Amino acid sequence: MSNDNLLPSGLPRIESLEMRGIVKKFPGVLANDHVDFDVKAGEIHALLGENGAGKSTLMKILYGLYHPEEGGIYLNGRPITINSPTDSLNHGIGMIHQHFMLVDNLTVAENVALGLKSSREPRLDLDVVSARVRELADKYGLRVDPDTVISKMAVGERQRVEIVKALYRGAALLVLDEPTAVLTPQEVDDLFVIFRQMAADGHALIFISHKLDEIFALTDRVTVLRDGRVTGAVLTSETNKNKLANMMVGREVSLTRERPSVTPGKARLKLENVSAVNEDGQPVLININLVVRSGEIVGVAGVSGNGQRPLAEAIAGLQRVGNGRVLMDDQDVTNLAPAQMFDAGLAYIPEERMHDGVIKDFSVAENFILQDHVRPPFAKGIFLNFKQIAAHAQELINAFSIKTPSRETLVKNLSGGNIQKLILARELARQPRVIIAAQPTRGVDIGATEYIHAQLLKQRSAGLATLLISEDLDEVKALSDRIVVLFGGEIMGELSHEEATPEKLGLLMAGEREIEKMIYTFDKGR
Amino acid sequence: MNFEIILHAGLATGTILLFAGIGEIFAERAGILNLGVEGMMLLGAMAGFSISLTTQNVWLGLVVAILAGGILSLAHGLVTIHFQADQVVSGLSLTFLGTGLALVFGKGLTGQTPPLIPSFDIPGLAAIPFIGPVFFANHSLLVYVGYFFAPLAWYYINRTRPGMHLRAVGEKPSAADTMGVNVYRLRYFYVFVGGCLAGLAGATISLAVSPGWYSDQTTSGQGWIAIGLVIFAQWNPLKAALGGYLFGALRRGILDLQGPALLFGLANPLYINSNFSFFLKMTPYILTILALVLGSRAAIKKRLGAPAALGVPYIRGERGL
Numbered sequence: 081m082s083n084d085n086l087l088p089s090g091l092p093r094i095e096s097l098e099m100r101g102i103v104k105k106f107p108g109v110l111a112n113d114h115v116d117f118d119v120k121a122g123e124i125h126a127l128l129g130e131n132g133a134g135k136s137t138l139m140k141i142l143y144g145l146y147h148p149e150e151g152g153i154y155l156n157g158r159p160i161t162i163n164s165p166t167d168s169l170n171h172g173i174g175m176i177h178q179h180f181m182l183v184d185n186l187t188v189a190e191n192v193a194l195g196l197k198s199s200r201e202p203r204l205d206l207d208v209v210s211a212r213v214r215e216l217a218d219k220y221g222l223r224v225d226p227d228t229v230i231s232k233m234a235v236g237e238r239q240r241v242e243i244v245k246a247l248y249r250g251a252a253l254l255v256l257d258e259p260t261a262v263l264t265p266q267e268v269d270d271l272f273v274i275f276r277q278m279a280a281d282g283h284a285l286i287f288i289s290h291k292l293d294e295i296f297a298l299t300d301r302v303t304v305l306r307d308g309r310v311t312g313a314v315l316t317s318e319t320n321k322n323k324l325a326n327m328m329v330g331r332e333v334s335l336t337r338e339r340p341s342v343t344p345g346k347a348r349l350k351l352e353n354v355s356a357v358n359e360d361g362q363p364v365l366i367n368i369n370l371v372v373r374s375g376e377i378v379g380v381a382g383v384s385g386n387g388q389r390p391l392a393e394a395i396a397g398l399q400r401v402g403n404g405r406v407l408m409d410d411q412d413v414t415n416l417a418p419a420q421m422f423d424a425g426l427a428y429i430p431e432e433r434m435h436d437g438v439i440k441d442f443s444v445a446e447n448f449i450l451q452d453h454v455r456p457p458f459a460k461g462i463f464l465n466f467k468q469i470a471a472h473a474q475e476l477i478n479a480f481s482i483k484t485p486s487r488e489t490l491v492k493n494l495s496g497g498n499i500q501k502l503i504l505a506r507e508l509a510r511q512p513r514v515i516i517a518a519q520p521t522r523g524v525d526i527g528a529t530e531y532i533h534a535q536l537l538k539q540r541s542a543g544l545a546t547l548l549i550s551e552d553l554d555e556v557k558a559l560s561d562r563i564v565v566l567f568g569g570e571i572m573g574e575l576s577h578e579e580a581t582p583e584k585l586g587l588l589m590a591g592e593r594e595i596e597k598m599i600y601t602f603d604k605g606r
Numbered sequence: 607m608n609f610e611i612i613l614h615a616g617l618a619t620g621t622i623l624l625f626a627g628i629g630e631i632f633a634e635r636a637g638i639l640n641l642g643v644e645g646m647m648l649l650g651a652m653a654g655f656s657i658s659l660t661t662q663n664v665w666l667g668l669v670v671a672i673l674a675g676g677i678l679s680l681a682h683g684l685v686t687i688h689f690q691a692d693q694v695v696s697g698l699s700l701t702f703l704g705t706g707l708a709l710v711f712g713k714g715l716t717g718q719t720p721p722l723i724p725s726f727d728i729p730g731l732a733a734i735p736f737i738g739p740v741f742f743a744n745h746s747l748l749v750y751v752g753y754f755f756a757p758l759a760w761y762y763i764n765r766t767r768p769g770m771h772l773r774a775v776g777e778k779p780s781a782a783d784t785m786g787v788n789v790y791r792l793r794y795f796y797v798f799v800g801g802c803l804a805g806l807a808g809a810t811i812s813l814a815v816s817p818g819w820y821s822d823q824t825t826s827g828q829g830w831i832a833i834g835l836v837i838f839a840q841w842n843p844l845k846a847a848l849g850g851y852l853f854g855a856l857r858r859g860i861l862d863l864q865g866p867a868l869l870f871g872l873a874n875p876l877y878i879n880s881n882f883s884f885f886l887k888m889t890p891y892i893l894t895i896l897a898l899v900l901g902s903r904a905a906i907k908k909r910l911g912a913p914a915a916l917g918v919p920y921i922r923g924e925r926g927l
């Protein structure tokens with residue numbers, strides 16, 4: 081670079097950006113409580129914290145989507161006001177949102193040009209935009225074709241479009257809000273190379289995450305938030321995973337999982353050539369063959385939206401199976417209604433816990449008897465036995481240490497982790513033979529995650545057959561005896577606990593069955 | 607049965623649906639469903655007729671008709687954009703409000719004869735056989751405007767920068783907002799544009815195509831047909847224009863079917879018993895109901911290419927933003 085003060089995009093660097101004493105209140109919650117945060121040119125600064133810790137709120141303030149009650153933002157030492165995303169873009173601040181901010185039926189160039197004046201007003205100047213996009217993509221090594229429509233692009237490509245979009249707007253500072261959530265491990269590696277290059281070129285990067293591995297793989301500094309307050313600001317090189325986890329949770333947590341060796345018993349759940357289509361007639365499951373044995377956790381990995389939900393729902397009786405059979409203990413249970421599945425010994429932790437797992441305007445006690453409220457001891461004829469219901473609720477609240485003000489509290493007032501514990505408690509109390517756990521710890525804090533994992537492993541030792549469907553690779557790897565990978569509704573391959581490296585899983589998750597086979601034979605040949 | 611006459615009438619009455627339908631397309635492409643078209647049209651028809659009568663200036667009447675529809679639509683904008691209320695409920699109320707206002711202020715207008723928008727032949731073009739008499743002869747100025755309006759609207763939506771912003775706002779408002787597009791302002795603007803065009807459609811009836819004030823029979827449900835037409839047209843102004851002309855020709859064709867005693871050499875049931883024609887007259891409305899039912903199914907809507915954020919209020923900072 082000939083000029084030290086310019087970025088490859090030709091724009092000036094942001095030497096420093098500071099947020100001082102930020103306070104943001106929502107009804108009943110102090111989302112940010114005097115938060116200080118700063119980032120410098122050439123640095124990747126991680127913002128770490130659990131769901132609801134206030135990371136996103138802080139960044140939305142920086143991007144002009146929320147207005148703080150107190151505190152100020154300083155750019156290169158001078159105070160600035162940001163009232164809308166436009167202000168923030170004008171100051172050179174760009175944001176890669178957790179959920180893609182792309183208009184699906186527009187092309188890359190059109191998405192990039194959104195909100196900008198055209199040079200041939202009022203007509204579009206997409207050829208000019210495309211040329212500039214190509215130029216930027218070349219400079220930063222981002223493979224992006226400006227004329228492709230977004231809806232035809234893979235997730236990894238869309239992520240690159242988001243980055244190009246920000247660069248095009250002259251972003252010198254980039255906020256990356258959990259950018260890896262939907263990527264395969266290989267795509268994450270590629271993305272990190274780009275981020276490091278951008279930092280080396282003089283960009284300032286803020287990296288939001290709750291994945292400790294990524295923090296250590298990428299960042300220079302870490303600021304930890306808990307309940308809206310800063311609980312730690314350290315150099316990444318001077319800390320370790322356990323210390324960061326403690327700052328996040330506020331107490332000691334164990335990051336490793338004990339998997340006692342269990343000899344699997346008989347096959348409890350069997351899927352034979354199961355295929356299914358969605359309401360548009362598109363295939364969502366293709367020839368699924370799967371066996372889950374007693375005392376075994378089978379993990380289902382894959383990038384979001386590759387058939388995980390239809391798979392869980394096909395077993396639970398919520399998705400019609402077109403072809404093939406579902407067997408429980410050698411009984412054909414294909415296309416039984418959910419109630420019949422529950423009676424056959426199935427437990428189900430649905431991925432949309434607020435939507436499918438609980439009735440959020442019912443009390444904790446009522447949610448514990450959603451399946452069994454029609455039969456003794458909870459009911460006699462049309463009458464409910466409130467004494468039994470209360471006793472049952474209290475027992476489960478104690479046994480699973482669910483944090484709730486009372487058993488009459490409405491479920492919508494509980495935290496995500498406690499709702500998930502409630503569902504787990506309800507399902508396990510029914511003494512199932514097979515459990516489907518779909519995204520059991522998504523959006524759940526580290527403490528509750530630790531507890532839920534421990535419970536699943538305990539049930540495994542007790543002989544439960546578990547199908548664990550998760551987009552969190554670390555979770556699948558830590559708990560599963562065997563891992564199958566879904567891609568486009570098909571099982572790409574199966575790996576044992578020992579074989580499952582992130583590289584192999586990543587290739588399967590990207591749908592590259594053939595390459596996987598080559599690596600396989602290569603490994604074995606060695 | 608004279609095809610020349612049927613097609614000529616189809617272009618004339620189709621112009622009403624063309625303006626109203628394209629207006630609704632603008633609002634819906636911005637993400638706002640406005641079921642108040644019938645009310646805005648009737649108010650526009652009344653206002654245009656009334657002003658043209660009292661001032662004896664048809665052009666002033668036309669402007670007031672357009673503004674009447676536009677101003678009424680802002681009520682819908684306020685309720686659905688600012689207060690983020692349900693668009694279906696608000697749109698239905700708007701129809702009641704518009705119809706009510708038009709009927710009250712339209713008392714005594716029946717039978718009056720204000721100056722009308724001029725009709726004329728296009729010199730030269732009108733002499734072409736068949737095409738001339740159908741397209742370029744004895745049409746109201748507004749019909750000729752309609753010929754240009756649909757392609758212009760299409761060009762605006764698909765080929766201009768503001769048109770791209772319009773599409774983005776209706777497809778994914780959060781993405782547009784984060785790129786510095788003012789979602790609220792654009793939605794208000796296009797709801798207003800839709801209202802203005804509904805008002806224009808109303809004036810097209812009362813001051814041009816079938817002049818006169820016949821209280822609520824003036825529009826006779828064409829506002830609803832326009833909404834159905836938007837779904838048929840898959841939110842495309844060109845298809846909306848074609849659909850409008852087709853519906854127009856259908857209406858006229860049904861009237862003409864009653865005339866001859868023999869149809870293709872067989873006894874014409876409509877001639878023998880004119881009550882049968884009621885069923886034929888229902889066809890546009892039945893097709894509209896069908897379109898609305900189909901169009902309200904999420905899966906079908908997606909396949910037809912409905913704007914993804916249609917009917918969804920935008921709240922900044924909510925979910926993922």
